[in-house]
Amino acid sequence: MSETIKYVLDETQIPRFWYNIVADLPRPPEPVLHPATHQPIGPADLEPLFPMALIQQEVSAERSIEIPEPVRDVYRQWRPSPLYRARRLERALDTPARIYYKYEGVSPAGSHKPNTAVAQAFYNKQEGVRRLTTETGAGQWGSALAYAGAIFGLEVKVFMVRVSFDQKPYRKALMEVWGAQCVASPSTETNAGRQILAASPDSTGSLGIAISEAVEVAAQHADTKYALGSVLNHVLLHQTVIGQEALAQFELANDYPDIVIGCTGGGSNFAGIAFPFIGAALRGERKVRVIACEPAACPTLTRGRYAYDFGDTAHLTPLVKMHTLGSTFIPPGFHAGGLRYHGMAPLVSLVQELGLIESRAYTQTACFEAGVQFARAEGILPAPEATHAVRGAIDEALRCKKEGVSRAILFNLCGHGHFDMQAYIDFLAGKLEDRHYDEAELAKSLAALPAA
Amino acid sequence: MSETIKYVLDETQIPRFWYNIVADLPRPPEPVLHPATHQPIGPADLEPLFPMALIQQEVSAERSIEIPEPVRDVYRQWRPSPLYRARRLERALDTPARIYYKYEGVSPAGSHKPNTAVAQAFYNKQEGVRRLTTETGAGQWGSALAYAGAIFGLEVKVFMVRVSFDQKPYRKALMEVWGAQCVASPSTETNAGRQILAASPDSTGSLGIAISEAVEVAAQHADTKYALGSVLNHVLLHQTVIGQEALAQFELANDYPDIVIGCTGGGSNFAGIAFPFIGAALRGERKVRVIACEPAACPTLTRGRYAYDFGDTAHLTPLVKMHTLGSTFIPPGFHAGGLRYHGMAPLVSLVQELGLIESRAYTQTACFEAGVQFARAEGILPAPEATHAVRGAIDEALRCKKEGVSRAILFNLCGHGHFDMQAYIDFLAGKLEDRHYDEAELAKSLAALPAA
Numbered sequence: 001m002s003e004t005i006k007y008v009l010d011e012t013q014i015p016r017f018w019y020n021i022v023a024d025l026p027r028p029p030e031p032v033l034h035p036a037t038h039q040p041i042g043p044a045d046l047e048p049l050f051p052m053a054l055i056q057q058e059v060s061a062e063r064s065i066e067i068p069e070p071v072r073d074v075y076r077q078w079r080p081s082p083l084y085r086a087r088r089l090e091r092a093l094d095t096p097a098r099i100y101y102k103y104e105g106v107s108p109a110g111s112h113k114p115n116t117a118v119a120q121a122f123y124n125k126q127e128g129v130r131r132l133t134t135e136t137g138a139g140q141w142g143s144a145l146a147y148a149g150a151i152f153g154l155e156v157k158v159f160m161v162r163v164s165f166d167q168k169p170y171r172k173a174l175m176e177v178w179g180a181q182c183v184a185s186p187s188t189e190t191n192a193g194r195q196i197l198a199a200s201p202d203s204t205g206s207l208g209i210a211i212s213e214a215v216e217v218a219a220q221h222a223d224t225k226y227a228l229g230s231v232l233n234h235v236l237l238h239q240t241v242i243g244q245e246a247l248a249q250f251e252l253a254n255d256y257p258d259i260v261i262g263c264t265g266g267g268s269n270f271a272g273i274a275f276p277f278i279g280a281a282l283r284g285e286r287k288v289r290v291i292a293c294e295p296a297a298c299p300t301l302t303r304g305r306y307a308y309d310f311g312d313t314a315h316l317t318p319l320v321k322m323h324t325l326g327s328t329f330i331p332p333g334f335h336a337g338g339l340r341y342h343g344m345a346p347l348v349s350l351v352q353e354l355g356l357i358e359s360r361a362y363t364q365t366a367c368f369e370a371g372v373q374f375a376r377a378e379g380i381l382p383a384p385e386a387t388h389a390v391r392g393a394i395d396e397a398l399r400c401k402k403e404g405v406s407r408a409i410l411f412n413l414c415g416h417g418h419f420d421m422q423a424y425i426d427f428l429a430g431k432l433e434d435r436h437y438d439e440a441e442l443a444k445s446l447a448a449l450p451a452a
Numbered sequence: 453m454s455e456t457i458k459y460v461l462d463e464t465q466i467p468r469f470w471y472n473i474v475a476d477l478p479r480p481p482e483p484v485l486h487p488a489t490h491q492p493i494g495p496a497d498l499e500p501l502f503p504m505a506l507i508q509q510e511v512s513a514e515r516s517i518e519i520p521e522p523v524r525d526v527y528r529q530w531r532p533s534p535l536y537r538a539r540r541l542e543r544a545l546d547t548p549a550r551i552y553y554k555y556e557g558v559s560p561a562g563s564h565k566p567n568t569a570v571a572q573a574f575y576n577k578q579e580g581v582r583r584l585t586t587e588t589g590a591g592q593w594g595s596a597l598a599y600a601g602a603i604f605g606l607e608v609k610v611f612m613v614r615v616s617f618d619q620k621p622y623r624k625a626l627m628e629v630w631g632a633q634c635v636a637s638p639s640t641e642t643n644a645g646r647q648i649l650a651a652s653p654d655s656t657g658s659l660g661i662a663i664s665e666a667v668e669v670a671a672q673h674a675d676t677k678y679a680l681g682s683v684l685n686h687v688l689l690h691q692t693v694i695g696q697e698a699l700a701q702f703e704l705a706n707d708y709p710d711i712v713i714g715c716t717g718g719g720s721n722f723a724g725i726a727f728p729f730i731g732a733a734l735r736g737e738r739k740v741r742v743i744a745c746e747p748a749a750c751p752t753l754t755r756g757r758y759a760y761d762f763g764d765t766a767h768l769t770p771l772v773k774m775h776t777l778g779s780t781f782i783p784p785g786f787h788a789g790g791l792r793y794h795g796m797a798p799l800v801s802l803v804q805e806l807g808l809i810e811s812r813a814y815t816q817t818a819c820f821e822a823g824v825q826f827a828r829a830e831g832i833l834p835a836p837e838a839t840h841a842v843r844g845a846i847d848e849a850l851r852c853k854k855e856g857v858s859r860a861i862l863f864n865l866c867g868h869g870h871f872d873m874q875a876y877i878d879f880l881a882g883k884l885e886d887r888h889y890d891e892a893e894l895a896k897s898l899a900a901l902p903a904a
Contacts, residue, residue, distance in 0.1 A: 170873035
C-alpha cells in the first residue's frame, strides 16, 4: 500500500462560495457595539476602516457568499491545497487512528492567511483604496497582506509586535521584498504607540497594541483602510475555503472525520477548517467533535470570560462579545506569536458557548515536541502556531491507541515554520521554556472588562 | 482572461522512468579515471562510496531507467510540481514573450534536491547502509538529504561550507529538526579538514573541501556511504523528472519552449529541466535554445577549462572530464552558495562541448534585482541560486520586447529563498556587493590541473 496519500482536487473544485456559518447557527451573533455609546453600530460606523463589500459580509446572514472571480484566480496559484493522510506519523505513534491534515503552507506566504488577504486586497482595490494598514504577530498575516498588496498594487504598512519583530527579522525582510513597510509596535508613529511607550518603554508589544496603531493610521487617512487578519466574521468567512475543500477531499478518501482540530489565536484558521464541518452537523448531515487548541500562556477559550470587550488595547475598535482575557492583558512572549491575542473571534466564541466545540490549552514545549515528531515522520516543518494543532491530533491519536479504537482525525496544518527556526533551535538545544502569565494581572485585566 | 495560469498534472503522471541523455548523445561521455593510476575505473572502485544500484546508473547508457515504486511514492508528496505561466511578470516587463516557470520549491526541503535525495536514500537503505555523509553549500542539498534520511530511517551527516554555515544558521536547524547532524567545513573531524585549517585557519571553505571531508568519512566506515547532490550522472538522471513533467505540461499549454533556462552550480537542476528537451531535439522532435546561467564569481562554464580534474580539493575523488576552474580554486563567498563549485557536471560540460547549450555569467546584484522583481510580480521568493535563472529569463524576455517577437521562455525556479533572507536584507539595504575572484589565483589553479 502507498505510504504517501494525497487527496488532490483540480482547480475547478476551488470553492465558488464562502460558507457563512451564521445561517446555520441556532441563534444570531450578538451585535457589535460602538466604543463610545455602547449602542449597536451600523455599516456607516465601520466605513472609515473597511470597504463596504467587507462590511456587508461582516453583517451578512446569507449561507453562501460568492467568491469574486479575480480572487479565485489568485487562489489558483496554490489552491486547492492538498489533504494528506499522515501514514508515517500513524506508524510512528503505533495508533489505529486515521490521521489527516490539510496543508495550508503551500501558499506563497506559507500559511492560510492569503485566503483572506487576497480577498481583502481585492475589495479594497475595487473601492479605490490606495493603502492598507495592519498588525501582525509572528508575521504570517503581515507577509500575507504584503503578498496580496503586491498582487493588487496596494501599499501595505504593517505594525509588527515588538517581541516577534526582534525574534523574526526575516519575516520583516519577506514583507519588504514584496514591497510592504514593516515597523515594530509599539512605535512612535501613533498616539497609541507613544502612550504605551511612555508608560512602558521596554514594552514587548501585543496584537492588541498593534491593532490600535494600525486602526489609528487608517482612521486618519482617507486613502487608507485597515485590514485585520483574524477575529472578524468576514475574515473567518474567507477561510472557509479550507474546510469546504476538506469536505470534498474526504469524499475522495471515502472517509469522514470523527474529530476536527485547529489551533486558535484569533480563530481564523480554526474556523476555516471547522465551520464547514460544524455547519454540516448543524444541518443534520453528520456529527463531528471539534477541538480548539490554544497556548497555555494566552488561554482565551479555556480561561477567558465571554463578555463584551475591545479588540485592541487603546480602545479604538468597537466592542464585540467574545472570550477574552481583557484588552489590557499582555501575554508573555512566546514563539507562537500568531496566537498571542487577548480575545477570540466572536463566532468561535459563540460556537463554544453553544457547546459545538471543545477547547484545550497546551504549553509551548509540548507543542514543539509534537512539531519535531511530525516533521521527522511527515517531512513538513510546522509553524509554531500549527504545532498546537499537531499536539492536539497526536494526543487524540494516542487516545485511540489506548482505547483500541480507530477514529479519523483531521487537523489544519495552517502554515510552515521556515521563518520560525530560532524557536526550533531553542527547542533542540533544550533552551525553550514554558512561559506563564501572571494570575494577578489576568484577574486585574478581567476585572477591567467594560460593562456593556 | 485568467491571470494565474497553472498547468497541473495528476499523480499518475509522475514519470515512471528517469531519462538518460547518454543514450541520445552523438558520442559517449569520457571515462572516469582513478585518482592514483589515471586509468579508467570500474564499478568496484566506487563501491566504498556508493551502493551498486547507483553505480550502475552512473555508467548506464540505457535511455530509460525505471523509478522504483517506493521512490515515486515519496515523490507523490509534492510531485508533479506545477508549471506556471508568469503573466504578471510579462506585464511588468511589457514583453511579448511567453514566460513559463517550473516551480520545484514545493518540495518539503524547498528545492529540486529531494528528487535525487529520496532516490539515493532509497537505494542506500535497500543495500543495508546505515549512515550517509555529504557536503552542502547553501544548505539546499544537505536539508534535502536530511529529509530523505528521516523518511527512510538513515543517519545523515552533513559537512556544510563554512561561509554558508555562518550565514545560514536556520538551514542547519532545519537539518537537525529532521534528525541530521551538520558541522561546518573545514572541520577538525577529518584529515582533509585539518590540513586545510592548518594552512588557512580562517578558511571560508568550499564545496570541494566539504566533499573531501564527506568522502573521507564514508571511505573509512563500512556502514557509511557518501551521497552527492549534483555533478554525477545518476544525480542528473534523477532530476529529469522535472523536464519530463514540463514536456507534458507544455502539451497541456498547447505550446513549446523556444528557450529553456536553468542556473548552474554543479549542474543538476539545469540538467533536470534541460536534458529531456535537448533529448527531444537530438531525436529530431523539436529544436530548442538552452541557456545555462552561472555566477560571475565562479564562472565554470564561461571561464573554466574542459579537462580532467578532481571533484574535491583533497583529491580523494576520481578524475572526471568537465569544465573546471581547477580543484584548488576557492571562489569568493557569495550568497548563491549552491553555485559555488569549481567544476561542472561532466554531462553538462559535454553538451556544452557539443554545442547543444549556451552559457552566461551573472553578478549577484543583477540576480537579486531580478529576484525581487519576480517576487513582486509572481509572489514567490526565489532562492539566490534560482535568481540566476530568473535573470536569464528576464533578459531573454526583454530581448523579445526589443526585437518585437514573442518567444516561449521556460525557466526552472529550482527553489524558494525562505532560508536565504539575509541576502535579501543586504540587497534591499544596498549592502550587497558583487564579489570577484582573483585572476592570478584562477590562472594558478588552472595551471595546476592534472595531466590526464
